[in-house]
Amino acid sequence: MKLSGILNKIKYSDLKNFQERDISHVISDSREKFKDSVFIAVKGLTSDGADFASDAVNAGAVAVIYETEIKKMLPGITYIKVDNSRIIQSAVAGAVYSEPAAKLNITGITGTNGKTSTAYIYRHILQQNKIRCCLLGTTEYDLGKRNFIPSRTTPDAVFLQRYFKEIADSGIKHAVMEVSSHALSLNRVEDIMFDRTVFTNLTQDHLDFHKTMDDYAEAKSTLFSSHLKKDGLSVINIDDPYSDIFIKSAGYKVKTFSESRKDADLLIKKVSYYNEGMEIAYSCGNKEFIVKTNLNGRFQAFNSAAAILCALDLGLNTEDIVEAFKTPVYIPGRMEKVYDNEFQIIIDYAHTPDALERAIKTIREFKTGKLITVFGCGGNRDREKRPVMGRISCENSDLTIVTSDNPRDEDPDSIINEITAGIISGSFEIESDRITAIKRSIELAGKGDIILIAGKGHEKHQEIKGVKYPYSDADVIKNITGRANG
Structure with missing residues (x-):
């Protein structure tokens, strides 16, 4: 697509160094390397794409669409100023990629x-x-x-x-x-x-x-x-x-x-x-x-x-x-039975009060033994739901083990304290290490019992202090039990 065609798709307030070019790609990440691309500098919550415009040019961009001022404009590059660079991303990319x-x-x-x-x-x-x-x-x-x-x-x-x-x-x-x-x-x-x-x-x-x-x-x-x-x-x-x-x-x-x-x-x-x-x-x-x-x-x-x-x-x-x-429907990490022997272990992505309550009550409808629920709440996210989820789990499970789940930048123990603050009745234990918490639930499970490991479901990582460490509830369970799916 011609660069002029992109200009016809958007409203812009300033245009510098216009040169007609064939545009083959659109990027919003300056680290992507595409020749003859247009870079859209989006202002984010913690960073501004305008600060990385030169990096995008070095990676192959021949035009830059920006919202906040570009500190250094390079020769031979077209600069297009708009009121809101985030909103126009889809229109520009849609045009370049033929709708x-x-x-x-x-x-x-x-x-x-x-x-x-x-x-x-x-x-x-x-x-x-x-x-x-x-x-x-x-x-x-x-x-x-x-x-x-x-x-x-x-x-x-x-x-x-x-x-x-x-x-x-x-x-x-x-x-x-x-x-x-x-x-x-x-x-x-x-x-x-x-x-x-x-x-x-x-x-x-x-x-x-x-x-x-x-x-x-x-x-x-x-x-x-x-x-x-x-x-x-x-x-x-x-x-x-x-x-x-x-x-x-x-x-x-x-x-x-x-x-x-x-x-x-x-x-x-x-x-x-x-x-x-x-x-x-x-x-x-x-x-x-x-x-x-x-x-x-x-x-x-x-x-x-x-x-x-x-x-x-x-x-x-x-x-x-x-x-x-009639053919089984497979949904990763959604009420997924990962162990079925003398007792069952189910993993589920439930990470909201409503989802946790539904998962527990579903198990209650068909379980014969006791129900052990293992869960935590994510860091840097809605704190109001933490005590609510603690109360829901303890009121509806025979035992709750409160643990960590993507603490991110928060202290895991502080998150756990906020969860347990909502517990009014019921039995619970605290184990901040998620693997140890799962081991503990398996040690306590008897014939006919069900363990619900909630919060992560399909996820393949545990996020701590900005680092995503490889982690999977299903893999942990398999390693502990030595088998999966019965």
């Missing part, structure tokens, strides 16, 4: 909990019906020809456009992605229009960033008000207290799901558990059908409902969907 999002059928999922599970279930339904679908979310970015574990739920705008191009170039037509509140607030999906938007639920989390639940809800609702195609579908959990905000933000085409409201488009009528999973009875209009799945937990009946409504909108029928569930 790849427009070539895809994209489903976006937002909510505090359930985003990952809903995305995996939706992709599973499509793939079992021979419809290729890529996925961008917390546990992996599946781009068709390659996949990898990401550093964040929703990629930055420039990378998102690149990934969409990679998906489109591979011939895949469908994508599902998790859209976090941070992504919406920080313009990571700016200019992206979705064919479907899904709201799972809203519970306490990220109040360190959004400050209030109303602000949190407002941020998430913009997925519906600003990023849904005119003929797009909104899928909403109307059992959630915040659902009205999302319904008001949605387009004219809305489908709802519920366990309690008979006016829902998809009603969860009954959930029954058996040894290897559960059966969910659904009612959709005048049609009733039963899904038998390896998934466990009433919350997965809700996540499945959201995925089913999206699949129906795509043109699949209930028979296709029921058949798809």
Whole structure:
């Protein structure tokens, strides 16, 4: 694309040293080396891309889009000043990469909990019906020809456009992605229009960033008000207290799901558990059908409902969907059974009060022995949820072992003290070393017991003082027990 074409896509207040050039790439990280690229200098919370403009030029950038003043402008380089460099990232990258999002059928999922599970279930339904679908979310970015574990739920705008191009170039037509509140607030999906938007639920989390639940809800609702195609579908959990905000933000085409409201488009009528999973009875209009799945937990009946409504909108029928569930759905780190012998060990990503309570109560529904819960809370994150999670775990578990979980820059013992401050009743122990805490839970487990290791799920690291050390709950359990998955 010509540089002049980029200028036609954005509003700019100043232009210096303009030279027409062919632009082949867009970068927002000055360490990336791409010849004939345009560098977008984004002002962040702790650093400013403008300070690294010269590095980007040395790495191959021939033009710089900036917001705050560039200290040293280099000869032969075009400098373009804009009011907000973060907002224009998606438009610039979309233009350079030939608007790849427009070539895809994209489903976006937002909510505090359930985003990952809903995305995996939706992709599973499509793939079992021979419809290729890529996925961008917390546990992996599946781009068709390659996949990898990401550093964040929703990629930055420039990378998102690149990934969409990679998906489109591979011939895949469908994508599902998790859209976090941070992504919406920080313009990571700016200019992206979705064919479907899904709201799972809203519970306490990220109040360190959004400050209030109303602000949190407002941020998430913009997925519906600003990023849904005119003929797009909104899928909403109307059992959630915040659902009205999302319904008001949605387009004219809305489908709802519920366990309690008979006016829902998809009603969860009954959930029954058996040894290897559960059966969910659904009612959709005048049609009733039963899904038998390896998934466990009433919350997965809700996540499945959201995925089913999206699949129906795509043109699949209930028979296709029921058949798809006959093949096991694998969701990394979500109620994942990693040991099943005389007792069971389950790992789950539950890191919010609501998610932890749901995970524990799900296990309560089918457990026979005692329940031991091991969990901690992340550092540099919402502190208000810590005592709440301590209370929830102790009130609903036979024993809680409070430990560390990505303490980041905080003192692990201080985090643990804030967790235990909320405990009113119930038995608990403290062990700040996570591996030792897991060993302790295994030592205490007897026949028929269940151990829930919560908070990390799929994660492959423990973040301490700015360093991400290799770590996996599943690997630790395997090393201690000498076996995995029974």
